[in-house]
Amino acid sequence: MAKRLDLNQLLPAESPYLAAMSAAAKDKLSAAWRSPSNIAIVKYWGKHGEQMADNPSLSITLSEAYTETSVTCRPQSTPGDPEVQFLFDGQPQPHFEKRIIGYVSRLRSELPFLTGCVLEIASGNAFPHSAGIASSASAMSALALCLLEIQYAFDGRTRDAHFFREVSRLARLGSGSACRSLYGPVCLWGEVSSVPGSSAEIAVPIQDIHPVFATMQDCILIIDDGQKEVSSSAGHTLMREHLFRDARIAQAHRHLDVLLPAMRTGDLETFGAIAEAEALTLHALMMTSDPSYVLMRANTLEAIRRIRAFRGEHALPLYFTLDAGPNVHVLYPLSSADRVVLFIRDALRPLCVDRKMIVDRAGTGPVRVDG
Ligand code: PMV
Numbered sequence: 001m002a003k004r005l006d007l008n009q010l011l012p013a014e015s016p017y018l019a020a021m022s023a024a025a026k027d028k029l030s031a032a033w034r035s036p037s038n039i040a041i042v043k044y045w046g047k048h049g050e051q052m053a054d055n056p057s058l059s060i061t062l063s064e065a066y067t068e069t070s071v072t073c074r075p076q077s078t079p080g081d082p083e084v085q086f087l088f089d090g091q092p093q094p095h096f097e098k099r100i101i102g103y104v105s106r107l108r109s110e111l112p113f114l115t116g117c118v119l120e121i122a123s124g125n126a127f128p129h130s131a132g133i134a135s136s137a138s139a140m141s142a143l144a145l146c147l148l149e150i151q152y153a154f155d156g157r158t159r160d161a162h163f164f165r166e167v168s169r170l171a172r173l174g175s176g177s178a179c180r181s182l183y184g185p186v187c188l189w190g191e192v193s194s195v196p197g198s199s200a201e202i203a204v205p206i207q208d209i210h211p212v213f214a215t216m217q218d219c220i221l222i223i224d225d226g227q228k229e230v231s232s233s234a235g236h237t238l239m240r241e242h243l244f245r246d247a248r249i250a251q252a253h254r255h256l257d258v259l260l261p262a263m264r265t266g267d268l269e270t271f272g273a274i275a276e277a278e279a280l281t282l283h284a285l286m287m288t289s290d291p292s293y294v295l296m297r298a299n300t301l302e303a304i305r306r307i308r309a310f311r312g313e314h315a316l317p318l319y320f321t322l323d324a325g326p327n328v329h330v331l332y333p334l335s336s337a338d339r340v341v342l343f344i345r346d347a348l349r350p351l352c353v354d355r356k357m358i359v360d361r362a363g364t365g366p367v368r369v370d371g
Pocket of ligand 1 (some may be wrong): 233
């Protein structure tokens, strides 16, 4: 239930911002959103400036791997920098809290309501915390949704198409890939000449994709659930001086030129070839960074080998992709599920730590969970 507060306590009375606020919005000071993770088919790797990607990227929005976040805002006794109280699964989480504090203070100029506010943020993931799954896309997009929802309430604005575009931009400032979690089933981030309206600042939904991709299945094999030894953020930084930087940027553009038509016509073979080339390129770039590092494990390679062998033997459309970690995403269309599920159970699940997997699929994007 939304908390009521006296807005005069929240901001100095002479604030022009306060004066402009709509009376109707004054009691809507909390918001809760569920936002999904996404899996990149063309990977974002390397950034510059304020979270601007070196290359365009395209992802499938997931369904079951999501974060739920609620934000309640109450006034500080003396208005000043925003304060954050963060709980993850009901417990303090100092590491993530620190990141959120940095993010919130960065958004102060964008979201005036934050000044003079205590934010109570409660968050939880639908997937196990120790699954080794990057949760920054779902977590940062859920948080950005809540924050802009509250700002809109203060401003007396109702949610419109512009809302999600704005959230995408704010989410990007928290984590690049988070900007692609706002729409399903497929999002593009970065300017690509064949997609009108595509932008370096925000992700946009790809409207006219073939239905086979709207029901794409993604079984995530948890090969290792430990903490990564090199974060994505450090990996992006290493791309600045990477010997193959220019070639990588050109390759991502080329891949999108081929992938977009394939996703419109339902060409699974081309989709799979690009998904796998991108996954292996991402890890090749890590292995050839200076200093170099390897995030794949022996079972990552064994899963890849088995997936390719099974595909060759049975002529089934079954592909893999990888994030910046050892876990393997097995991608296949719903129409092949009967046969692929048995293969996953018998040949791939034994490669997972404690037989852990997340059975996911393409999804439709975030939902507000507090009515
Ligand atoms: O959003 P970040 O900074 O965690 O970077 C994500 C990078 C990859 O997951 C490896 C690729 C991508 O496009 O999601």
